[in-house]
Amino acid sequence: xxxxxxxxxxxxxxxxxxxxxxxxxxxxxxxxxxxxxxxxxxxxxxxxxxxxxxxxxxxxxxxxxxxxxxxxxxxxxxxxxxxxxxxxxxxxxxxxxxxxxxxxxxxxxxxxxxxxxxxxxxxxxxxxxxxxxxxxxxxxxxxxxxxxxxxxxxxxxxxxxxxxxxxxxxxxxxxxxxxxxxxxxxxxxxxxxxxxxxxxxxxxxxxxxxxxxxxxxxxxxxxxxxxxxxxxxxxxxxxxxxxxxxxxxxxxxxxxxxxxxxxxxxxxxxxxxxxxxxxxxxxxxxxxxxxxxxxxxxxxxxxxxxxxxxxxxxxxxxxxxxxxxxxxxxxxxxxxxxxxxxxxxxxxxxxxxxxxxxxxxxxxxxxxxxxxxxxxxxxxxxxxxxxxxxxxxxxxxxxxxxxxxxxxxxxxxxxxxxxxxxxxxxxxxxxxxxxxxxxxxxxxxxxxxxxxxxxxxxxxxxxxxxxxxxxxxxxxxxxxxxxxxxxxxxxxxxxxxxxxxxxxxxxxxxxxxxxxxxxxxxxxxxxxxxxxxxxxxxxxxxxxxxxxx
Amino acid sequence: xxxxxxxxxxxxxxxxxxxxxxxxxxxxxxxxxxxxxxxxxxxxxxxxxxxxxxxxxxxxxxxxxxxxxxxxxxxxxxxxxxxxxxxxxxxxxxxxxxxxx
Numbered sequence: 076x077x078x079x080x081x082x083x084x085x086x087x088x089x090x091x092x093x094x095x096x097x098x099x100x101x102x103x104x105x106x107x108x109x110x111x112x113x114x115x116x117x118x119x120x121x122x123x124x125x126x127x128x129x130x131x132x133x134x135x136x137x138x139x140x141x142x143x144x145x146x147x148x149x150x151x152x153x154x155x156x157x158x159x160x161x162x163x164x165x166x167x168x169x170x171x172x173x174x175x176x177x178x179x180x181x182x183x184x185x186x187x188x189x190x191x192x193x194x195x196x197x198x199x200x201x202x203x204x205x206x207x208x209x210x211x212x213x214x215x216x217x218x219x220x221x222x223x224x225x226x227x228x229x230x231x232x233x234x235x236x237x238x239x240x241x242x243x244x245x246x247x248x249x250x251x252x253x254x255x256x257x258x259x260x261x262x263x264x265x266x267x268x269x270x271x272x273x274x275x276x277x278x279x280x281x282x283x284x285x286x287x288x289x290x291x292x293x294x295x296x297x298x299x300x301x302x303x304x305x306x307x308x309x310x311x312x313x314x315x316x317x318x319x320x321x322x323x324x325x326x327x328x329x330x331x332x333x334x335x336x337x338x339x340x341x342x343x344x345x346x347x348x349x350x351x352x353x354x355x356x357x358x359x360x361x362x363x364x365x366x367x368x369x370x371x372x373x374x375x376x377x378x379x380x381x382x383x384x385x386x387x388x389x390x391x392x393x394x395x396x397x398x399x400x401x402x403x404x405x406x407x408x409x410x411x412x413x414x415x416x417x418x419x420x421x422x423x424x425x426x427x428x429x430x431x432x433x434x435x436x437x438x439x440x441x442x443x444x445x446x447x448x449x450x451x452x453x454x455x456x457x458x459x460x461x462x463x464x465x466x467x468x469x470x471x472x473x474x475x476x477x478x479x480x481x482x483x484x485x486x487x488x489x490x491x492x493x494x495x496x497x498x499x500x501x502x503x504x505x506x507x508x509x510x511x512x513x514x515x516x517x518x519x520x521x522x523x524x525x526x527x528x529x530x531x532x533x534x535x536x537x538x539x540x541x542x543x544x545x546x547x548x549x550x551x552x553x554x555x556x557x558x559x560x561x562x563x564x565x566x567x568x569x570x571x572x573x574x575x576x577x578x579x580x581x582x583x584x585x586x587x588x589x590x591x592x593x594x595x596x597x598x599x600x601x602x603x604x605x606x607x608x609x610x611x612x613x614x615x616x617x618x619x620x621x622x623x624x
Numbered sequence: 625x626x627x628x629x630x631x632x633x634x635x636x637x638x639x640x641x642x643x644x645x646x647x648x649x650x651x652x653x654x655x656x657x658x659x660x661x662x663x664x665x666x667x668x669x670x671x672x673x674x675x676x677x678x679x680x681x682x683x684x685x686x687x688x689x690x691x692x693x694x695x696x697x698x699x700x701x702x703x704x705x706x707x708x709x710x711x712x713x714x715x716x717x718x719x720x721x722x723x724x725x
Contacts (some may be wrong), residue, residue, distance in 0.1 A: 101679075102636065108682050122683065124706055127638035165710045420712055491702060492710040500705075502712050552701065 076139055076443065077222050077367040079187045086230070087184045090191060094118050095177035102174065117197075119190030124495050129171040130193040133244075134330045135203035135221035136164030136446040140433035143187040143444055147429035153179050158429070159493075160414060160422040161431040162486060162537055163242070164202050164446045165193060169493055191229060196237045198228035204246040204253045205447040208368060209409055209455045211401040214264045215272050217245040217253075219365045220301065223356065226364075227302050231548075234309050238316035239324040241309070242281075250564070254448055256280045256289045256568035257540055258493055259326045260308060265295060265616030273297045278308060278338070282534035286570045287327045292339040298345075299354035307346035311338070324513075371441050371456060376406025378459040393515060394466055395475035408459050410440075412452040412469060413476040413484060420502045422450030435509060439465045448537075449486055451479065481518040482526055482591070483509050486537050490530025490547065491554075497530035499547025499554040504528055507584045512591075521591060525563070526606045540564035542605045543590060544571045545583065556583040559589070560616060561608045566598040574613060575621050586620055593619040628665050628690045629696045630672045631657035631706065632681035640706045641681060642696070643672055649681060653707040654695035659686075 079087070092116070101111040115121075119130040129245040131146070138146075148165055150158045151174050154168040161167055171179060183189055192310030195605055201221045208216040224243060228234065234241070247264035255261030261277035274296045280289030296304050312326045315333070330338045354361075385392045400409040412432060415421050424432075432452055436444045439461045440454035447453060457465055469475035478484045485508060488494065490501030505528050512518055527541030531548070544559035556579040562571025578586045591604075593616050598607045608616070630643035632655075644650040645657045659665050665686055672684035687703045689696040698704045705711060 104679050108676070122633060122638060124639075124642055124702070125709065126633070170638075174636045491705055492712055500711065502710075506712065549701070554701070 076137055077134070077218075077364065083187070084184075084337060085228075087187070087189045087191075090118070090189065091177060091180045091184050091346060091554065094180055098173060113195070115173075115176075116194040117182065117191070118176070119193035120171065120173070121194060122495070123169065124491070124493055126169065127171045127176065127495070129168045129190060130161070131166050131167050131168070131183060131188060132189050132193050132200045133188075133446050135201055135207065135218050135449075136205050136223050137203075137207075137218060138444040138446065139186070140442050140444065141437045142186045142188055143429050143433040143436065145188065147426040147433070149182060150426040150429065151178055151184075155431060157423055157425045159420070159489065160421075160424065160446050160450050160452070162422075162448050162450060162488070162535055163200060164205070164448055165200055166446070167489075169489075174494045194240075194501050195235075196239050196241075197235055198224075198231065198237075198241045198243065199400060201225055201228070202242070202244045202253055202258075202448060204248050204251075205445040205453045206252060206400060206409055206455065207247065208370065209248075209407075210248045210252075210403050211403045212250055213248040213403065214266060216368050217247040217262075217264060218368050219361070220245050220247075220262060220264070220274075220298075222364050222367070223301065223361065224305070227305070229353075233306075234313065237309070237313055238318050239321065239326075241312075241326070243305075251564070251566040251568070252447070254537070254540065254564035254568070256566075257282055257286070257537075257564060258289065259290045260305065262301075266296050271297065274301065276308075278342075278384065279327040279335070280568075281325055281327040282537060282539045283325070284322060284532040284534075285325075285328065285541040286329060286534065288568050288570065289327075290335040292342060299356075300350060302355040303350040304342075304346055305432050307342045307349060310345050310349075311341045315371060319349055326435075327358055370404075373404045373407060374458065376458045376460050378406055381459040381462055384463045386507070388463070390477070391463060391466055392521060394475055395462065397477040397481060397519065398475075398479045399462065402456075406459055408457050408462055410454045410457045410462065410465060411447070411479045412454065413478050414472050414474075414510065415478060415484050416473050416476045417483065418506050418510045421485050421505050423503075424452075428472050428474060429476065431468070435465060435468050438468075439446075449484065451484070477515055478518055480523045480525070482512045482521055482524040483515075483518050484510060486525075486527040486541070488529050488531075488536035490528075490536075494535075497528050497547075498532075498549040499556070501528040501530035501536055501545075501547055504545060504556065504580070504583060505546065508587055511584055511588060522594070522603050524591070526587070527562075537564065538562070539570050540568060541571060542603075542608070545586060545587075548577065550577070554580045556580065556586075558583070558586060558590070558620075561605065563605055572613060575617055589619050590616055625660055626690060627696070628659040628668070628686045629653070629698075630659075630668045630684055631687050631703070632672060632684035635679050635682045638682075641682070642707075643675075647671070649675065653689075653697060656689065656696035658689060658691060658696050658713070661717060670720050 103268035194264040277289035445453035559571030
């Protein structure tokens, strides 16, 4: 893992001190709310529906156990005993007190964390494949790229007041687990014909009220030129992006209205003007950063006992089937921890659970934890021979639900239960669906099915890219839910299509049941839900949902 | 005539509050002073604005309420949830009350 150098430490420490002073001046009346609001937002502190909410950055979703323990401490000491892991690999605390916010930031700084650029029209936390560095199908660890971007983009003077917020995601694997095609910039590590590593650069993806899949503007960018090329993109956007209408201010609108070919030309022209002849960064500095992500010293592992347990304990075998992924190192595994037990708010974890995960990470995962954009956690370095003991440890804390990638593994934004922007509740719908599909046997029989729920058109619950997407809206005082089908956030990303008129709150869960039953009736051998949908189209689902009337 | 109350958040804690019938601020919507006219609305907003200037509360605004047994209850779902807390049991040891159906 990356460790702060003296510059990082100084920057974060000074920011805590500055914010402490700003809060004091707000409380003594030296600053008005109008003056203070942008300052608190620069530090991730929102005023939400019920209280202040603090969003803490988790760079590319990587945490140490010490950092996780600090998050548990913050949940316990300053909040109400829990936190909410978000769809951008961050964590939110929903009940932060303004007077205590500087103390929270000071505690975060002790473990090299902060809330800088988790709000505002800035470059936000760069997200990554949660299996970075350990995925069996990976070309290169994307976290090296992410850390370079983090250092470059933090308090970047030119890009601190962009037309709108700006999100970058990076993956180094063939399977896209980072949803890079629905980000402002998506970077995919590729190898060219000479086996050199570089990036496919995609621009203009996003969700919200105008969902779009990112377009490739460069098939292969040599790694040496990452920062100058990003700078060229950001410069074009910063100058030409709309500032007159926040709903048209994201780069996806600029790319769409300019046309991808013309936008590419503009970026290339800007890049030609600013690029250096040599690499953007001193190779020694890149090497220094890369060393933090060097693979750990793995042991030689005897997995015979593990394989035996798969036959002896069906519940363990089910968990392995859903929650354990292949590791690049023989004898090791990647273990996902579901934060979606039956009927619970997706992505929430109590302080005790966070401490438990930290303990298990020390014992079984070389002190490392990942946060996924699907609101789960990952232990990336688990010996196969330790999986059974890990699973037992997770069970004690309600963290061993065997539903990763299944219908119970629902993404949901906080919705109207917490969010000041939401127009409908999302968590209660997720809970009802989770209870309806409480049988893990049934979930496994249904197979991979990504269900995502947003409580407003801003789409923080990623409904546009759910195999089944649900969007809650307010219609004359009633919460109604619009269903989309066929979205996906993977390497074949697609925006789901609206299936028909919205459903009342009391009917939406039954509608999901109807969709699932229709799929089961239509699926052919080995087909996932999305495969069946892509083969048969909307018609049979539409008929099942609406023609029964 | 639509009835209104004033809501805001405590500046320090951020918790939701209502301008109460006794001129103070309460975390209980039922304690709200209920306005029945445009003149009363303006008067309440003026009081709330001064409380914001005095750094007691932040972001005050009018909400539509109905009167139930003499006590105010928000007319709109968003405000009902603000008044009652999240409608979900969000943590095993959580204690926030829930009133919205």
